[in-house]
Amino acid sequence: MTCERESRRQIPIWSALRRSEEIRDRTLVVEDSLSGLRAATAAGTWSAAVRNNLRYSGPWFLGNFPDLRSLATKIESSDQ
Numbered sequence: 016m017t018c019e020r021e022s023r024r025q026i027p028i029w030s031a032l033r034r035s036e037e038i039r040d041r042t043l044v045v046e047d048s049l050s051g052l053r054a055a056t057a058a059g060t061w062s063a064a065v066r067n068n069l070r071y072s073g074p075w076f077l078g079n080f081p082d083l084r085s086l087a088t089k090i091e092s093s094d095q
Contacts, residue, residue: 043077045086052076 044055044062049069055062056073063077063086080086 043090045083 039059042058042060044051044058044060045065046052046055046062047065047067049071052062052064052069052071052073056075059075061075061077062073064071064079065083065086066081068079077086077089080089
């Protein structure tokens with residue numbers, strides 16, 4: 016499947032998230048691509064990159080993490 020097709024499949028998801036602020040505030044998009052992180056920012060959701068060293072910054076970007084466990088630890092520590 017090409018990236019273009021995958022992007023078209025995600026459009027309804029991002030459109031729904033953009034319309035619902037309550038859901039956006041509680042949504043975390045975990046990505047491994049720059050285009051996915053950009054889409055998450057455009058939708059106004061929290062985002063994080065896993066298993067890469069992407070150079071990205073955004074208002075709701077939590078950072079780059081080596082694995083999901085590291086990301087979960089970060090989230091848990093910020094809740095306290």
